[in-house]
Each structure stands twice: as C-alpha cells, then as structure tokens.
Amino acid sequence: xxxxxxxxxxxxxxxxxxxxxxxxxxxxxxxxxxxxxxxxxxxxxxxxxxxxxxxxxxxxxxxxxxxxxxxxxxxxxxxxxxxxxxxxxxxxxxxxxxxxxxxxxxxxxxxxxxxxxxxxxxxxxxxxxxxxxxxxxxxxxxxxxxxxxxxxxxxxxxxxxxxxxxxxxxxxxxxxxxxxxxxxxxxxxxxxxxxxxxxxxxxxxxxxxxxxxxxxxxxxxxxxxxxxxxxxxxxxxxxxxxxxxxxxxxxxxxxxxxxxxxx
Amino acid sequence: xxxxxxxxxxxxxxxxxxxxxxxxxxxxxxxxxxxxxxxxxxxxxxxxxxxxxxxxxxxxxxxxxxxxxxxxxxxxxxxxxxxxxxxxxxxxxxxxxxxxxxxxxxxxxxxxxxxxxxxxxxxxxxxxxxxxxxxxxxxxxxxxxxxxxxxxxxxxxxxxxxxxxxxxxxxxxxxxxxxxxxxxxxxxxxxxxxxxxxxxxxxxxxxxxxxxxxxxxxxxxxxxxxxxxxxxxxxxxxxxxxxxxxxxxxxxxxxxxxxxxxxxxxxxxxxxxxxxxxxxxxxxxxxxxxxxxxxxxxxxxxxxxxxxxxxxxxxxxxxxxxxxxxxxxxxxxxxxxxxxxxxxxxxxxxxxxxxxxxxxxxxxxxxxxxxxxxxxxxxxxxxxxxxxxxxxxxxxxxxxxxxxxxxxxxxxxxxxxxxxxxxxxxxxxxxxxxxxxxxxxxxxxxxxxxxxxxxxxxxxxxxxxxxxxxxxxxxxxxxxxxxxxxxxxxxxxxxxxxxxxxxxxxxxxxxxxxxxxxxxxxxxxx
Numbered sequence: 099x100x101x102x103x104x105x106x107x108x109x110x111x112x113x114x115x116x117x118x119x120x121x122x123x124x125x126x127x128x129x130x131x132x133x134x135x136x137x138x139x140x141x142x143x144x145x146x147x148x149x150x151x152x153x154x155x156x157x158x159x160x161x162x163x164x165x166x167x168x169x170x171x172x173x174x175x176x177x178x179x180x181x182x183x184x185x186x187x188x189x190x191x192x193x194x195x196x197x198x199x200x201x202x203x204x205x206x207x208x209x210x211x212x213x214x215x216x217x218x219x220x221x222x223x224x225x226x227x228x229x230x231x232x233x234x235x236x237x238x239x240x241x242x243x244x245x246x247x248x249x250x251x252x253x254x255x256x257x258x259x260x261x262x263x264x265x266x267x268x269x270x271x272x273x274x275x276x277x278x279x280x281x282x283x284x285x286x287x288x289x290x291x292x293x294x295x296x297x298x299x300x301x302x303x304x305x306x307x308x309x310x311x312x313x314x315x316x317x318x319x320x321x322x323x324x325x326x327x328x329x330x331x332x333x334x335x336x337x338x339x340x341x342x343x344x345x346x347x348x349x350x351x352x353x354x355x356x357x358x359x360x361x
Numbered sequence: 362x363x364x365x366x367x368x369x370x371x372x373x374x375x376x377x378x379x380x381x382x383x384x385x386x387x388x389x390x391x392x393x394x395x396x397x398x399x400x401x402x403x404x405x406x407x408x409x410x411x412x413x414x415x416x417x418x419x420x421x422x423x424x425x426x427x428x429x430x431x432x433x434x435x436x437x438x439x440x441x442x443x444x445x446x447x448x449x450x451x452x453x454x455x456x457x458x459x460x461x462x463x464x465x466x467x468x469x470x471x472x473x474x475x476x477x478x479x480x481x482x483x484x485x486x487x488x489x490x491x492x493x494x495x496x497x498x499x500x501x502x503x504x505x506x507x508x509x510x511x512x513x514x515x516x517x518x519x520x521x522x523x524x525x526x527x528x529x530x531x532x533x534x535x536x537x538x539x540x541x542x543x544x545x546x547x548x549x550x551x552x553x554x555x556x557x558x559x560x561x562x563x564x565x566x567x568x569x570x571x572x573x574x575x576x577x578x579x580x581x582x583x584x585x586x587x588x589x590x591x592x593x594x595x596x597x598x599x600x601x602x603x604x605x606x607x608x609x610x611x612x613x614x615x616x617x618x619x620x621x622x623x624x625x626x627x628x629x630x631x632x633x634x635x636x637x638x639x640x641x642x643x644x645x646x647x648x649x650x651x652x653x654x655x656x657x658x659x660x661x662x663x664x665x666x667x668x669x670x671x672x673x674x675x676x677x678x679x680x681x682x683x684x685x686x687x688x689x690x691x692x693x694x695x696x697x698x699x700x701x702x703x704x705x706x707x708x709x710x711x712x713x714x715x716x717x718x719x720x721x722x723x724x725x726x727x728x729x730x731x732x733x734x735x736x737x738x739x740x741x742x743x744x745x746x747x748x749x750x751x752x753x754x755x756x757x758x759x760x761x762x763x764x765x766x767x768x769x770x771x772x773x774x775x776x777x778x779x780x781x782x783x784x785x786x787x788x789x790x791x792x793x794x795x796x797x798x799x800x801x802x803x804x805x806x807x808x809x810x811x812x813x814x815x816x817x818x819x820x821x822x823x824x825x826x827x828x829x830x831x832x833x834x835x836x837x838x839x840x841x842x843x844x845x846x847x848x849x850x851x852x853x854x855x856x857x858x859x860x861x862x863x864x865x866x867x868x869x870x871x872x873x874x875x876x877x878x879x880x881x882x883x884x885x886x887x
Contacts, residue, residue, distance in 0.1 A: 145769035149783030150479075150547070150617070154767050187431060190481050197777070302834030303813040304850045321847075 123199055129175040129210070131203035140208030143201055148209075151190070156212035161191065165212040168256075178206045220263045220352050222345070227353025230346055235338060243357065250297065250313060251335060252278055258355045266354045270347060273335040283334055284308060285327040286318065297334065379441055379489045379508075381536055385602050391824075392865035394440040397486045397531040398745060399821075399862065402665035403599035405747040407863035410824040411870035412885060417827060417839045417849045419885045423871060424462030426455075426880040433858055434875045437486040437531065437745075437819070440864040445873070447880060448484040448531070452498030454506060459866035462882065466511035468496075468504075476500035478527040479547040479778065485597070485743070485860075486531030488539060490559050495539045497528030503541050503557055515562030519543060523776050525550050531597045535607070535638055538565050542594030546612040546658060549589030549779035552630075554609055556641055566641030570594060570611045570629045578628035586623035589773045591615030592630040596660040596743045599678070601692060605638040608665070608678055608692065612658035616771035617737075618726045619654070619781025626651040631659040633680060635695060645695030649682045650718065654725045655708070655766060656737040656784075657683040664748045664755065668802045670698040679748060679801050681757040684708070685740030687804035688716060701804040703797055704740030705761035708733055726766035726782050736764030737784045738815070745819035745860045747828065748801060752842045755801040756828055758816035759809075762792040796820065796830050798845060808845035819860030821872070829872055831857030837874050837881065853881055 145154060148161075156164030171186050172178035182202045185193040197205060231237045238247035241254045257266065269276040282298040286308065296310035306326065307317045311334055320326065342350060379395060387395040391408035398405050412420065428434060432450030439446045444465065445457040452470040457463065472482075476499050488495040493514055494506040501522040505514040519541060520526035525548020533540045538556040546552070552570030557563065571590035572578040579587055591614055598609030614623060614630035629643075631650040636643060649659045659682055668677035668689055678692040685706035689699040697716030702709075708724035724733055738760060746757040764784040771781030794815035798807040818831035826842040837857060838850035855877025863872045869884045 142770060142772075145783070146772060146780060147778045149767065149769060150778070150780045151783075153785040154769065154783050190433075192477065192479070192481075301813055302836050302852070303811075303832050303838070304836055304847070305852075 125176050125179050127174065127176050129179075129203050129206050131200060132207045136204045136207050137211055139201070140204035140206070143197065143205050144208050147197070148205070156209065164209050167213045169209075169213070175206060175210075178209065179203065182206060220348070220355050222348030222350070222352030224349070224352040224356045226346075227349035227351065230342065230350050231353055234341065234346070235350065240335065248313065250309065250311070254354065254357055256358055258358045263351055263355045267347065267351045270342070270350060271337055271339045273333040273337060274331055277331065277333055281333075283329040283332045285325070285329065286323055287325040288318065289322055289324050378491050380491060381534075384490070384534060391863075393442065394438070394862045394864045395489065396439070397437055397488070397533065397597040398599070398662060401535075401600040401602060402748075403597075403662050403745075404664055404666065404750070405662075405745045405819065405821050405860065406749050406751075407821060407823045409863050409865065409870045412823065412827060412872065413825040414827065414841050414848055416885055417825075420839070420849055420851070420872070420883045421886040422851070423882045423884045425882070426457055426462045426464075428455075428878045430878050432878075433481045433483050434878055435483045435485045435529075435743075435858050436875050436880075437860040438862055438873055438875075438880065439487055439489055440862065440866075441489060443866060445880075446487050446489065446494050448487050448496050450482045450484055450499075452484050452496050452500075452502075452504065452528070454487055454494060454496050454511060456494075456511060457880075459864070459871065459882075462880075466509075468506050468511040468513070470496075470498050470504070472498070473500040473522060475523040475776075476527060477522065477525060477548070477776070478529070478544055483529045485529060488532035488534040490534035490539065493559065495532045495534065495559075497530060497532055497541050499527050499529070501526040501528050501543065503528070503532065503539065503555075503562070505539075505559070505562060517557055517562040517564070519555055520545075520550070520553065524548065525776055530595050533597050533600060533607070534559065535600050535602070538638070540598070540607060540609075542596070542598070542609060544593050544595035546591040546593040546595070546615060546656075547617065547778050547780055548591075548776065549615040549773050550591060550593065551588070552590070552592035552594060552611060554594045554634075554636070554641070568634070568636055568641040568643065570632075570634070572628065581625040581628045583622065583624035589615050589779060590623070590627060590630065592627075592632075593658070594660065595658070596662065599663045599665050600638065601665055601676070604676075604693065606644060606692070607636045607638050608663040609634055609636065610658070610660040610663060610680075612660050613653050613656045616773075616779045616781030617654070617656040618766060618783065619768050619771045620652055620725075622771070623652075627653070631657060631684075633659060633663055633678065633690065633695075635692070647688075647690055647695045647697065647716065649680075649686070649688065650684045654768075655684075655733065657739055659683065660743060661741060662745050664746060665692060666748050666750070666801060668698070670802050677801075679746075679755050681741050681746050681755070683735070683739030683742055684718070685735045686712060686718070687755075687757070687799060689802060689804070690716075699803050702740075703757055703799060703804055703806070704759045705734045705763070706740060707763070726768040728768050730765040730767050730785070732763060732765050732787060734763035735760060736762045736786070737766070738762065741816065744817060744858070747820040747822040749822035749826075749842055751824055751826060752822070753801060754798045754807055754822075754842065756820045756822055756842075757797050757799060758794070758818065758820055758830060759797045760792065760794045760815040762794070762815050763787050763790065796828065796840065796845070798828075798842075810840050810845045810847065818857040818874075821861035821863060823863055829861045829863075829874070831859070831861070831874055831876065833857070835876060837861075837876065837883075851881075851883070853877065853879075855879070
C-alpha cells in the first residue's frame with residue numbers, strides 16, 4: 099500500500115504558480131505570528147481550507163500527514179510559507195490563493211503546532227543502548243541506521259523524528275502493536291508446491307511482490323497461487339521482553355530516541 | 362512542427378466534417394469515437410468486435426504518447442478518421458496520428474492568473490462538431506480550435522475563475538451548440554450549465570443550478586444561503602436527440618459538510634436535471650441526495666437506455682450515484698422506477714417509492730467525527746460506467762470505502778475554499794472496490810470483479826463482450842463482460858484515472874487509456 103500511495107502521488111496534479119500577496123514582501127526566516135490568538139485563527143483557517151484533505155488535526159487523508167515534527171516539503175518556516183502560498187507542484191496541494199500574508203503565517207503556526215512533540219525525558223543510557231542494539235539485540239540484522247545493517251525491518255536512522263519514546267518502547271516489547279502503515283506479513287503457497295513467508299513489498303489486483311525472511315525478493319501472479327494468507331497485525335520481529343531486562347529496555351529506548359538523523 | 366504536419370498530411374486521411382447527423386448516429390460508425398462517452402446515450406460502449414474473449418490475450422501496446430506534465434491526466438480521447446484528439450491538463454489539446462502516435466498539431470493553453478480548483482488542473486476531454494474541436498479550460502473559458510491546425514477560432518469566458526469557477530469536463534456538442542459545465546463546488550460559486558453557439562462562441566443559454574431568490578426552488582434554501590449554493594456541473598452529461606433533452610448531473614451544495622446555514626433540500630444540488638436542448642429550460646429534475654452534507658456530487662454519467670421495469674417499457678436513464686445507490690428513472694418524466702445500493706453504505710435504510718433516501722440517524726458529520734459509508738469520494742465518482750446493449754448489463758466502477766466526517770465552521774470568502782469541515786480515513790481500513798455488473802432494470806448485481814484497492818477509472822464495454830477498466834496500481838485489464846472472468850492485464854506503471862475508448866486504425870481495433878501522464882494504445886499483435 100505504501101508503494102501504491104507513492105505511485106498515486108506521482109500522478110497527481112499541481113496548480114498554477116501564483117503569488118497573490120504583496121510581491122515586495124520579504125519573507126522572514128522565522129514565523130513572526132505565533133501568539134495563542136494567531137494559533138486560534140490559524141486553526142479556524144485550517145478547518146475551512148485544509149482539513150478537507152489533511153484531516154482536522156493534520157492526521158492526513160487525501161493529503162499528507164501534517165502532525166509530524168518534520169514536513170518533507172517544509173523543513174523551515176519560510177518554506178512552509180511558500181508551500182501554503184504556492185502549493186506543491188506535482189501534487190494536489192493547491193496554492194492558498196485567498197489567504198493573505200498574516201493568515202498564511204497563522205496557518206503555518208497552527209500546522210507547526212500539530213507536529214510539535216515536547217521533547218521527552220527518557221530514562222536509560224543511550225550509549226549502553228547502542229551497544230545492546232549491536233550485541234545482545236542483534237537489531238542491525240534487520241534494521242539500517244546510518245547506512246549500516248539489514249533491510250528487512252524499517253530504517254531507524256531518523257526514527258525519533260517520527261515516533262515517541264512510548265511508541266519505541268512498545269515496538270521493542272510488542273512489535274505487532276506498532277506496525278508501520280501498510281506493513282503486512284504474508285504466507286504464500288504456489289500451485290507448484292512452494293511455500294514462502296515474508297513481508298509484502300507491493301501488490302495490485304493481479305500480482306504480489308514479497309521479501310522473504312532471508313531477504314530474497316519474489317514476485318507472483320496471483321492466479322499462480324494456491325493460497326495467499328494475509329497475517330494482518332503480525333510482525334516477523336520477535337518481542338524482546340524476555341531478552342532484555344527492564345533497565346536494558348530503558349537503555350535501548352534511550353538510544354533509539356536519540357536517533358534524529360541530521361536534525 | 363509545421364514541416365511534420367505537411368509530411369503527415371500526405372499519408373494520413375484528411376479530417377472530415379463531423380456533422381450533427383454523424384454525432385446522432387455515432388453507433389453506426391464504431392470505427393470512430395465521436396463524443397466523450399462514445400454516443401449521446403453516454404453508454405461508453407464500442408460496437409467493435411475484433412477483440413474478443415478468445416484473442417484478447419494477444420493484446421499488446423501499439424504506441425505511447427507522453428504529455429509533458431506532472432498534473433493528473435483524466436482525459437478521454439476522441440478519434441475521427443485516423444486522428445486522435447487528446448485534451449491535456451489545463452485545457453491544452455494535441456492531435457495525434459492514430460497509426461504512429463505522432464503529434465500533428467498542439468494547442469497550448471496558457472492559463473490566466475487567478476485560476477483555481479479543488480483537485481488539480483485536470484481536463485477530461487474535447488468535443489468535435491463540424492470542423493472545430495472544443496475544449497473547456499481550467500481558467501474557465503471555452504475555446505474553439507480549427508480541427509486541422511489547432512488554431513483558435515474563438516475563445517469565450519464561461520465564468521470568472523477568480524470566484525472559484527474552473528472547467529474540467531469535456532464539452533458536449535449538439536445541433537449548433539456546445540454545452541459546457543463548470544467546477545467550483547468547494548468555492549461557494551453559483552452553479553451553472555452553459556450552451557454556446559458553436560460557430561460564434563456567443564452564449565446561447567444558461568441554466569443556473571441554484572435558483573435566484575424568489576425563483577422556484579429558492580424556498581429550499583434557508584436565508585441567503587443560496588448565494589453560495591455551489592451545485593457545479595463538472596462531468597459531461599447525455600443527450601436524447603429524439604426528445605431534444607440534455608441530461609446533466611449537478612454537484613454538492615456549499616459548504617460541503619456543514620449544512621446548518623442552508624436548511625432545506627437545496628435544489629438543484631445533487632440532482633439530475635433534464636433541460637431543453639434549444640433553450641436550457643428545466644423540464645424536470647430528480648434529486649438523489651437532498652440537503653447533502655457529505656460532498657456527494659451527483660455529477661456521475663447519466664446513461665440512456667430502454668428498460669422494462671415491472672412489465673412496462675420505459676425510455677430510461679440509468680445512474681450509479683456517488684451516494685452508493687443505483688437509480689433507474691423514466692427519462693421523459695423524471696419519475697423514479699427502481700433503485701438500490703450497489704456499494705457499501707451506512708447512511709440510508711433504502712429508497713422510498715419516490716426514490717428519496719430513507720436517511721438513518723447518526724449519518725451526518727459531527728464536530729467529533731462520524732463514521733459513515735461511503736466516504737466523500739463516494740460509492741463511485743466521475744469515472745464512467747458503461748452499458749452494453751449486447752449483454753444488457755450496466756457496469757459500474759465501485760468503491761467500498763468509509764470515512765470519518767467532521768463538521769467545522771464555514772465562513773464564505775470570495776475565491777476561497779468553502780468547505781465547513783473535513784474527512785479523515787477510518788484507521789485500519791484499506792480502501793477496497795470492484796467492477797460490478799448490474800441488471801439495468803433493477804440494479805441487482807450479476808457479478809463483481811474485486812480490485813486490490815478502490816476503483817478510480819472508468820469502464821468500456823465492447824461488442825466483443827469484453828469490459829476494459831484500470832486500477833490505482835496501474836493495471837489496465839479486460840474481463841469477460843458476461844461473467845466477470847479476468848482475461849488480460851497490462852501494467853502501465855502509473856495510476857489510471859481515466860476512461861478507456863475504442864476505435865479502428867489501420868484495419869485493427871484499438872483500445873486506448875490514459876495512465877500517469879501518457880496515453881497507451883493497444884491492439885492485437887500480428
């Protein structure tokens with residue numbers, strides 16, 4: 099499904115590049131309108147003009163999830179201002195033709211507030227956690243950090259930019275409760291007698307592509323399959339509840355929570 | 362490009378006049394595809410039978426034409442005597458040689474400042490009448506092009522784009538007029554359907570889909586809410602030449618999800634309107650979703666066919682609606698004949714004897730969020746259904762998707778979006794859908810072909826008893842029209858958001874579909 103969504107967004111439309119606000123306006127690098135009153139007005143504007151696609155709290159829908167600390171097309175306030183005013187070419191995100199400069203900043207303030215997660219203070223020693231990640235956990239067999247490791251599981255290089263410490267703790271102790279969107283473990287049996295368990299890479303009406311637990315990639319025509327079992331809510335990652343002590347879990351979570359890429 | 366045109370003109374048959382009589386009798390020349398939906402009855406049915414269930418597995422790409430655009434391509438081409446006329450995003454038009462896919466001429470639309478729309482600069486196609494090609498533009502103009510060169514003959518404003526009007530629909534040519542609808546349902550515009558004189562570009566008539574204060578229907582809007590009532594007309598309708606009636610679907614009332622300020626049925630939103638082809642005067646209307654608060658535009662395709670309902674033969678109109686119900690109406694009177702749900706829905710117990718929905722409680726947006734089926738994109742949408750007189754089945758691209766509807770504030774500001782809420786997906790539910798074959802007289806399902814995700818492309822049925830359709834994941838495929846059995850598929854590499862067409866070129870039946878930014882054409886391999 100993840101790949102499907104990517105493909106969909108590639109084919110979407112953009113709107114004309116128009117600048118309805120004062121062309122002489124010099125856009126400040128930092129949002130100058132972030133008072134509680136600005137946020138309130140920004141929320142009202144958002145409900146009227148943005149929530150249709152992005153959801154009322156930025157949880158996403160037809161449009162992207164905005165309730166996250168880093169926005170791909172708007173890493174800073176200035177670029178967020180541009181995105182609201184001009185839209186995003188090649189996507190369905192239209193230009194905000196009818197919002198003036200002040201309203202654009204108020205919208206930006208509200209959008210930023212959706213993804214602002216207060217930095218958490220987590221127990222544990224990140225350095226010890228890094229060692230546990232490498233040795234006892236052998237996590238790098240399946241996860242990549244900074245270009246190193248196996249690719250069966252999700253990359254963790256910037257995981258703390260998208261996930262809370264509580265979520266990371268749950269992922270270590272009960273992986274099935276924190277599956278990424280679109281993740282699906284599948285069991286396949288072909289008409290010629292082969293059986294494969296793996297993770298779905300992509301799927302359409304007629305075919306499915308899978309990576310097995312040894313990292314081999316397979317592609318099947320569905321009409322060649324005898325069975326296609328979808329193990330929704332299941333994860334190939336084991337729980338580490340019995341592997342780590344409570345303090346070791348704290349250390350590992352502290353390490354994972356330190357992974358913010360170049361942020 | 363000029364040199365190229367000269368060269369090709371020597372070997373490509375010259376364009377012929379596409380008279381109104383030819384359009385009326387388009388079923389008699391299936392080698393061409395003369396109107397948006399293939400014929401005035403909007404059946405999207407091809408009388409060609411060279412490609413059949415027995416040989417469709419030999420279907421291969423003939424050529425691909427790539428547009429230089431990152432916009433979404435929803436176009437449905439026309440084909441006349443070896444030349445394909447393709448609209449491109451914004452309202453550009455290209456003429457292609459059907460043998461080679463090489464361009465013959467191109468009209469590039471440079472959009473005026475202020476053009477805006479909810480959902481991208483899409484354009485769904487052109488109309489042809491006599492020696493001109495007609496296209497609606499995203500900046501809300503109707504343009505007539507010389508059929509041999511693409512040079513502009515006239516260019517008329519339909520409505521002011523700064524107010525939120527745009528055009529994404531293909532025009533419909535009839536007699537000496539070009540009928541064109543507008544988009545803008547998310548901007549609180551006053552909806553309209555216009556007809557222009559085909560030769561001069563002067564407006565011949567206008568039908569306002571929202572009445573003026575004091576006019577019939579105005580009593581269905583509280584206060585002055587009708588001033589921002591929307592009800593756009595953004596998908597091409599059908600025409601019955603015998604009765605001289607234009608049938609056209611209308612869109613959602615504004616604001617979309619907050620109906621507090623517009624108590625009443627909100628005519629003529631979410632209706633099928635039947636208009637006199639000469640004057641645009643309203644003959645009858647049928648409202649599918651009174652006082653809509655879900656954005657369930659009724660701008661789907663009205664399909665004209667004869668139907669025997671309860672032993673009585675009717676000139677009928679068949680309608681698969683975004684609200685997830687299928688309707689059969691008498692197209693002379695507008696009387697409801699039959700209907701039932703064809704896709705997953707949770708908002709109505711059913712339809713009463715007059716076709717009105719029996720609305721269930723807790724089925725409108727709330728500030729906390731209400732889970733309702735279908736979602737705002739609906740049980741189906743703008744992409745075309747198909748009716749095959751050969752199998753007597755109605756084929757509808759279906760979506761079984763719900764949404765959490767939220768009600769918010771709605772304050773009208775000229776030219777700004779005017780939505781009054783939003784929708785979010787239901788967590789844990791992936792969108793699903795199917796191609797469904799219905800008995801046209803009742804809506805009873807004969808078969809379904811399940812899709813991996815929700816339907817987003819239209820359907821073509823053929824005299825070879827095939828059904829062609831596309832998927833979000835890029836598969837273009839053929840089914841047995843009688844059983845729904847899968848017979849052939851081809852991965853195009855991008856989402857398909859368009860309608861297929863079929864025609865003859867070089868003595869071979871071709872099937873064409875837009876996918877991604879490209880037109881793919883298929884024929885049987887030698």
